[in-house]
Amino acid sequence: MGAETGFRAIVVDKTTDADGAGHPSASLCTVDDAFLMAGEVTVSVEYSSINYKDGLAITGRPGVARVWPLIAGIDLVGTVEESSDARWVPGDTVILNGAGLGESHHGGLAERARVAGDALVRLPEGISARQAAAVGTAGFTAMLSVLALERAGVSPDAGDVLVTGATGGVGSIAVAVLSARGFRVHASTGRVDELGDYLRKLGAVAVVDRATLGEPGKPLQAQQWAAAVDSVGSVTLANVLAQTRYGGFVTACGLAQGSDLPATVMPFILRGVSLLGVNSVEAPRPLREQAWARIATDLDLGLLDELTCEIGLEDSFHAAEGILAGNLHGRTVVDVRR
Numbered sequence: 001m002g003a004e005t006g007f008r009a010i011v012v013d014k015t016t017d018a019d020g021a022g023h024p025s026a027s028l029c030t031v032d033d034a035f036l037m038a039g040e041v042t043v044s045v046e047y048s049s050i051n052y053k054d055g056l057a058i059t060g061r062p063g064v065a066r067v068w069p070l071i072a073g074i075d076l077v078g079t080v081e082e083s084s085d086a087r088w089v090p091g092d093t094v095i096l097n098g099a100g101l102g103e104s105h106h107g108g109l110a111e112r113a114r115v116a117g118d119a120l121v122r123l124p125e126g127i128s129a130r131q132a133a134a135v136g137t138a139g140f141t142a143m144l145s146v147l148a149l150e151r152a153g154v155s156p157d158a159g160d161v162l163v164t165g166a167t168g169g170v171g172s173i174a175v176a177v178l179s180a181r182g183f184r185v186h187a188s189t190g191r192v193d194e195l196g197d198y199l200r201k202l203g204a205v206a207v208v209d210r211a212t213l214g215e216p217g218k219p220l221q222a223q224q225w226a227a228a229v230d231s232v233g234s235v236t237l238a239n240v241l242a243q244t245r246y247g248g249f250v251t252a253c254g255l256a257q258g259s260d261l262p263a264t265v266m267p268f269i270l271r272g273v274s275l276l277g278v279n280s281v282e283a284p285r286p287l288r289e290q291a292w293a294r295i296a297t298d299l300d301l302g303l304l305d306e307l308t309c310e311i312g313l314e315d316s317f318h319a320a321e322g323i324l325a326g327n328l329h330g331r332t333v334v335d336v337r338r
């Protein structure tokens with residue numbers, strides 16, 4: 001594509017009302033190369049995806065887009081067109097998750113991107129560009145959570161593992177990866193009847209109604225979990241901590257229920273439970289490469305295809321509403337050329 005050629009992008013911009021208050025909103029625009037920000041690598045984007053954060057940005061909710069106007073999309077997978085970074089040459093297929101994409105730097109919901117070379121990861125062998133986008137930030141974060149548990153020494157023989165928000169993007173891939181590694185995974189969901197079979201197909205040995213975790217509970221409860229992967233936060237995470245066994249580990253990456261944590265110190269001081277934070281956005285390059293290498297070997301790509309739904313760029317608006325309303329499950333890939 002030449003420098004003068006326009007390309008499609010979902011752009012979040014802010015309009016100011018008479019009282020001076022700003023209102024972000026997103027629209028499908030045609031922009032050109034002059035619109036792009038500085039970066040060493042120009043990428044012809046093939047796929048992006050819809051994560052919870054993309055839902056917030058595209059629907060104009062605060063907290064994700066930090067500069068305006070901004071191309072949305074915290075993920076991209078595409079082919080390098082031009083590069084002044086010696087690590088990347090035209091023709092390379094690259095993945096970028098987070099690292100400010102769609103937050104402070106123009107994102108992946110566009111046919112073209114110009115980005116820094118440092119957080120790019122080469123597409124691992126055996127996985128397609130579409131599958132890498134299906135993994136996206138959600139799957140990358142699920143793998144970071146699994147790696148955090150492994151670094152803590154948690155192994156399948158430690159006991160049962162709980163995954164919350166299990167039908168979501170992070171949750172679905174955490175269930176699939178942990179089950180494939182031999183963990184006995186209990187999957188917590190608000191959609192037991194509708195999606196219980198889906199979770200069992202991903203490998204869950206049991207499905208837990210999230211209502212049992214969603215209301216305030218005692219500081220210490222019956223010890224059930226050797227470890228847990230939580231993407232829900234709030235009361236749910238407090239209850240998960242209260243149900244974790246002596247010496248257990250819980251990862252926290254999300255806030256689907258809320259960003260608060262109404263817990264006590266009891267699980268920490270009486271049961272030696274550890275809470276492990278997971279941040280995909282700032283993940284350093286070696287950790288990105290390690291996580292993507294493990295995604296390529298540990299994730300059943302047939303299952304990934306089954307939990308993936310594909311949409312075109314313009315459908316992102318509908319999908320953004322859907323992910324915030326809790327109507328989606330699994331992963332939604334965006335073919336930005338469609």
Ligand SMILES: NC(=O)c1ccc[n+]([C@@H]2O[C@H](COP(=O)([O-])OP(=O)(O)OC[C@H]3O[C@@H](n4cnc5c(N)ncnc54)[C@H](OP(=O)(O)O)[C@@H]3O)[C@@H](O)[C@H]2O)c1
Pocket residue numbers: 050051052053137138141164165166167168169170171188189190191210214231232236252253254255256257278279280281323324326328329330
């Ligand atoms: N720290 C990081 O780097 C990082 C990276 C990726 C994502 N995240 C965060 O992780 C969370 C999940 O992201 P995602 O992309 O997987 O989103 P998602 O696909 O929307 O999944 C979230 C899931 O949480 C459950 N849920 C939604 N509302 C809930 C509520 N009020 N109470 C309890 N459970 C609720 C739902 O699962 P069920 O229907 O099965 O109950 C939903 O599918 C988000 O908060 C996101 O911002 C953080």
